[in-house]
Amino acid sequence: MGERQYDVVVVGAGYAGLSSAERLRRDGYDVLVLEARDRVGGRIWSAPQPLPDGSLIKLDLGGQWVGPTQNHLLGLLDRFGIRTQPTPAAGAETYLFDGERLPELPLDVERVLDELDRLSEDVPLERPWTHPRAEELELPFAAWLRQHATASTARFVDRAVAGAFLACGAEDVSTLDVLFYIRSGGGVASLASCEGGAQESRIDGGAQRVANAIADTLGAETIRFDEPVVRIEQGGHQTVVVSTKGRYRTRYVVVAVPPALAARIDYTPSLPTRRAGLFDAMPHGYAMKWQTVYAEPFWREAGLSGIGIYDEGVISETFDNSKPDENGNPRGILVAFVYGSEAHRLRELAVPQQRQLVLERLATLYGESARHPLTIVHHDWSTDPWTRGCFSAHFRPGGWTSYGPALREPVGSIHWAGTETAVRWNGYIDGAISSGLRAAAEITAVR
Numbered sequence: 001m002g003e004r005q006y007d008v009v010v011v012g013a014g015y016a017g018l019s020s021a022e023r024l025r026r027d028g029y030d031v032l033v034l035e036a037r038d039r040v041g042g043r044i045w046s047a048p049q050p051l052p053d054g055s056l057i058k059l060d061l062g063g064q065w066v067g068p069t070q071n072h073l074l075g076l077l078d079r080f081g082i083r084t085q086p087t088p089a090a091g092a093e094t095y096l097f098d099g100e101r102l103p104e105l106p107l108d109v110e111r112v113l114d115e116l117d118r119l120s121e122d123v124p125l126e127r128p129w130t131h132p133r134a135e136e137l138e139l140p141f142a143a144w145l146r147q148h149a150t151a152s153t154a155r156f157v158d159r160a161v162a163g164a165f166l167a168c169g170a171e172d173v174s175t176l177d178v179l180f181y182i183r184s185g186g187g188v189a190s191l192a193s194c195e196g197g198a199q200e201s202r203i204d205g206g207a208q209r210v211a212n213a214i215a216d217t218l219g220a221e222t223i224r225f226d227e228p229v230v231r232i233e234q235g236g237h238q239t240v241v242v243s244t245k246g247r248y249r250t251r252y253v254v255v256a257v258p259p260a261l262a263a264r265i266d267y268t269p270s271l272p273t274r275r276a277g278l279f280d281a282m283p284h285g286y287a288m289k290w291q292t293v294y295a296e297p298f299w300r301e302a303g304l305s306g307i308g309i310y311d312e313g314v315i316s317e318t319f320d321n322s323k324p325d326e327n328g329n330p331r332g333i334l335v336a337f338v339y340g341s342e343a344h345r346l347r348e349l350a351v352p353q354q355r356q357l358v359l360e361r362l363a364t365l366y367g368e369s370a371r372h373p374l375t376i377v378h379h380d381w382s383t384d385p386w387t388r389g390c391f392s393a394h395f396r397p398g399g400w401t402s403y404g405p406a407l408r409e410p411v412g413s414i415h416w417a418g419t420e421t422a423v424r425w426n427g428y429i430d431g432a433i434s435s436g437l438r439a440a441a442e443i444t445a446v447r
């Protein structure tokens with residue numbers, strides 16, 4: 001096989017890789033994108049689902065929401081003329097706390113969330129490891145909660161913060177990373193809210209539309225599908241990127257894949273120990289996103305918004321995702337998230353049992369009608385070979401201080417992108433876009 005020469009080879013056609021490639025192309029670079037899947041968008045996948053009456057409804061199986069201050073994504077929506085719709089949020093919210101059903105967050109939970117907000121303000125976003133109390137804050141978030149909250153509040157915050165933000169359990173993640181993530185997304189309210197927050201709007205036609213639009217501007221010849229990169233060989237003045245189908249000579253490489261996938265690429269020479277260790281220090285979350293489609297949003301009749309956080313049972317959080325199907329018929333849709341140890345336990349069951357447990361729990365929370373959806377949909381991103389986790393990766397206790405400095409540090413001709421390397425909106429589509437633009441800027445700065 002011949003070796004064609006490129007200026008830049010981008011590994012991965014998620015939002016990070018696409019954004020990087022487009023910026024570099026605009027700056028006159030000869031760019032090739034190698035993508036393992038047969039589509040662009042990575043963790044964003046807007047897939048039509050069949051309903052029993054023969055109609056289709058497009059559901060975002062991965063990321064879907066966009067909110068204020070996510071200016072990179074908002075800018076792309078504006079540029080491509082793609083509209084958004086507000087996430088339905090009218091009605092009473094539901095919080096299960098210590099055996100009680102409440103319409104508002106308990107005061108003690110508010111107190112702990114305020115404390116997290118306050119502490120997060122001191123985290124240097126570009127270099128969290130330089131925080132004056134970094135070592136002390138690298139304790140597991142579960143340990144921090146034991147010191148600062150009652151057992152009931154700790155259980156709730158475990159689900160509402162470690163679960164809902166980082167898609168893991170409080171025992172998995174460094175407190176410093178929790179604080180970094182909170183500041184990166186503009187504070188607890190910004191991360192948790194619909195109106196005024198990260199869940200404010202859905203993208204018309206699905207969140208993959210923007211990725212498709214960027215891919216169109218790049219042109220079919222720029223992206224090669226079904227072509228995972230297996231090795232990157234650096235030597236002298238040039239680098240060779242080896243995929244399952246070919247070898248490509250290039251001056252620069254942008255690796256824009258999640259950490260667990262970047263770790264599986266073979267690097268010659270080996271990566272510096274700190275960079276290699278970073279992969280182990282950054283495990284992926286393991287949340288599950290289920291969607292149940294109903295003939296109508298029946299929970300609204302009871303004055304409920306469908307939005308809630310629950311400190312017991314398999315489901316930790318729900319949202320109303322109702323919208324019309326492809327024929328324009330309005331449908332009621334609930335999104336149910338499963339976090340932490342509940343996600344581990346659920347995955348041990350066969351899929352039909354998983355569905356049954358999710359529906360039973362929805363029926364307990366929202367009434368018998370919830371037990372009989374038109375369809376129930378879930379994609380397991382944790383076992384998907386080209387993602388291996390959901391929503392994104394987090395730092396283990398001790399991870400930021402030991403390995404953080406390697407996060408964005410180029411290794412020879414290799415530049416690192418992906419939402420996990422973002423400073424603002426880390427873990428989100430917006431962070432993925434900014435990370436791709438930052439990696440592109442590193443390369444253009446060399447010229």
Ligand SMILES: Cc1cc2nc3c(=O)[nH]c(=O)nc-3n(C[C@H](O)[C@H](O)[C@H](O)COP(=O)(O)OP(=O)(O)OC[C@H]3O[C@@H](n4cnc5c(N)ncnc54)[C@H](O)[C@@H]3O)c2cc1C
Binds near residue numbers: 016061064262389390
């Ligand atoms: C269920 C779920 C819900 C979410 N909800 C939201 C939300 O509502 N809003 C939001 O902003 N964010 C959300 N997120 C997070 C968001 O999806 C991600 O932050 C973002 O899509 C990451 O983009 P990326 O380009 O960094 O990585 P990815 O999207 O993971 O892209 C990486 C690409 O690299 C490819 N790849 C991997 N290995 C190789 C290889 N060896 N060679 C070639 N290609 C390779 C993959 O196939 C993939 O296309 C959610 C994520 C999930 C899973």
